[in-house]
Structure formats: C-alpha cells, structure tokens
Amino acid sequence: MASLESAKKLAAYKAVDLHVQNNSIVGVGSGSTVVYAVERLAERVKNEKLNVQCVPTSFQARQLIIQHRLHLTDLEIHPRLDVCIDGADEVDSTLTLIKGGGGCLLQEKIVASCAKELIIIADYTKNSQKLGEQYKKGIPIEVVPMAYLPIKTQIENQLGGTVELRMAKAKAGPVVTDNGNFILDWKNFQDYKWDTINTKLNLIPGVVETGLFVNMAKKAYFGLADGSVKEQI
Structure with missing residues (x-):
C-alpha cells in the first residue's frame, strides 16, 4: 500500500511528465501535492535542459519556484499560460473542484483561468462522486473583511448550511489571505447545480471569489494506494 505522500508524488510526477514540454509557461499551484510537481519540474529542467517559465499562485508557490531555481515570471509578462498544475481539496465525478483549503483560491483561480x-494532481482521498462526500471543511469563499457577517447571513438564509469565519491557528483573529481578505467556509451544503451556485455566490456584494472551480479542470491525476495513477477527464 502506497502512503498518501507516495500517492501525491505519483500523481504529480505523471502530470509534469505528460503536460510540461520545452518552452512551456507553467502555472504552479499551491499545497502539499504541488511540492512534488515542482520537485519533478526542477529535475526535468536540469536533466533535459528544458526552458520553462513558472507563474506562482501564492507566496508558497513563489518560494518553491525560487528554492528549486526555476525561472520565475508573472501574468504581466506572460498573461497566457500553456498549463497550470495545481492540487484540490476535493474533485467530484464531473471534475468540479473545491479549492482554497490553504487560502490561495483567488490567485489559484486567476492563474488557472x-x-x-488546468491539470489537477491529488491523492485518492480527494476523489469523490459529489462535493462534500469526503472533504468536510466546507467550500471556501474569500470576502472583503467588512462584509463577512452580512455575507455569512445571506448565504445561510438563502442557501442553507452553516458558514464559519476561518480563524488563524498561530495568530489571534481570522485568517488573512495573501490579498488581505477573510475566508468564510460554507459547510453542510446540499448537492447543488454548482455552476448556478457559483454565479449566485459571486454576485453577493463583498464576495471576492469562491473555491468552487466549475468547468475549469481538463484532467485530474489521482495517486492510488496500490501505487498506480488514476486519470479522470
């Protein structure tokens, strides 16, 4: 049985091997699985002398790119990318994603767009039939700080479930994103038509972006416990 870390590595390596070519502009996602993708990318750049330029989705991704001595660039220089490789908190049967458990959903969605x-890499615990089946921490919603309470109230009244302000663990008060915003986590939701719900959430004044990635991912690679990799399109 492969460990979760081994499963992440298998998925990441396969995605990088199949989707990154010479002269690629690559969006580098955030999270624990992406660490292995950057590791593999650095190996290929060194061994195959690839010319690859990387656009980060977060402070963490930027640090990974720098640590592995990959070529760092941004959307001002390269507004069109060949591929974005990123993780997910959950992937359903239609490739709809929950992202933002690490708080980077806004920049992740911008780069992915x-x-x-958009190629998703994950271990087998992130693969579900429907959203909320395995991931219980809720759908992240990045909001302007002054609006968090009205937004929380509006979502609970109109869509049901419970909405919690995400609190920081190593500081007093709420989590603050790379963009200076707060994050609400919407829990105990129903099985909705997610494109409609995503639009409805984004229309609430003060909502910056949601962690629902609908009709964005082209393929997902899941590292399995038996050491193989499952592909989903």
Missing part, C-alpha cells in the same frame, strides 16, 4: 489547460 489564464492557462490553456
């Missing part, structure tokens, strides 16, 4: 293809 600029890529010709």
Whole structure:
C-alpha cells in the first residue's frame, strides 16, 4: 500500500511528465501535492535542459519556484499560460473542484483561468462522486473583511448550511489571505447545480471569489494506494 505522500508524488510526477514540454509557461499551484510537481519540474529542467517559465499562485508557490531555481515570471509578462498544475481539496465525478483549503483560491483561480489547460494532481482521498462526500471543511469563499457577517447571513438564509469565519491557528483573529481578505467556509451544503451556485455566490456584494472551480479542470491525476495513477477527464 502506497502512503498518501507516495500517492501525491505519483500523481504529480505523471502530470509534469505528460503536460510540461520545452518552452512551456507553467502555472504552479499551491499545497502539499504541488511540492512534488515542482520537485519533478526542477529535475526535468536540469536533466533535459528544458526552458520553462513558472507563474506562482501564492507566496508558497513563489518560494518553491525560487528554492528549486526555476525561472520565475508573472501574468504581466506572460498573461497566457500553456498549463497550470495545481492540487484540490476535493474533485467530484464531473471534475468540479473545491479549492482554497490553504487560502490561495483567488490567485489559484486567476492563474488557472489564464492557462490553456488546468491539470489537477491529488491523492485518492480527494476523489469523490459529489462535493462534500469526503472533504468536510466546507467550500471556501474569500470576502472583503467588512462584509463577512452580512455575507455569512445571506448565504445561510438563502442557501442553507452553516458558514464559519476561518480563524488563524498561530495568530489571534481570522485568517488573512495573501490579498488581505477573510475566508468564510460554507459547510453542510446540499448537492447543488454548482455552476448556478457559483454565479449566485459571486454576485453577493463583498464576495471576492469562491473555491468552487466549475468547468475549469481538463484532467485530474489521482495517486492510488496500490501505487498506480488514476486519470479522470
């Protein structure tokens, strides 16, 4: 049985091997699985002398790119990317994603939207038939700080479930994103038509972005416990 870390590595390596070519502009996602993708990318750049430029989705991704001595760039220089490789907190049967458990959903969605293809890498625990089946921490929603309470109230009244302000663990008070915003986590939701719900959430004044990635991912790679990799399109 492969460990979860081994499963993450298997998925990450396969995605990088299949979707990154010479002269690629690559969006680098955030999270624990992406660490292995950057590791593999650095190996390929060194061994195959690839010319690859990387656009980060977060402070963490930027640090990974720098630590592995990969070429760092941004959307001002390269507004169109060949591929974005990123993780997910949950992936349903239609490739709808929950992202933002690490708080980077806004920049992740911006970079993914600029890529010709979004490729998801994850271990088998992130693969579900429907959202909320395995991931119980809720759908993250990045909000302007002054509006968090009205937004929380509006979501609970209109859509049901419970909405919690995400609190920081190593500081007093709420989590503050790389963009200076708060994060609400919407829990105990129903099985909705997610494109409609995503639009409805984004129309609430003060909502900056949601962690629902609908009709964005082209393919997902899941490392399995038996050491193989499952592909989902």
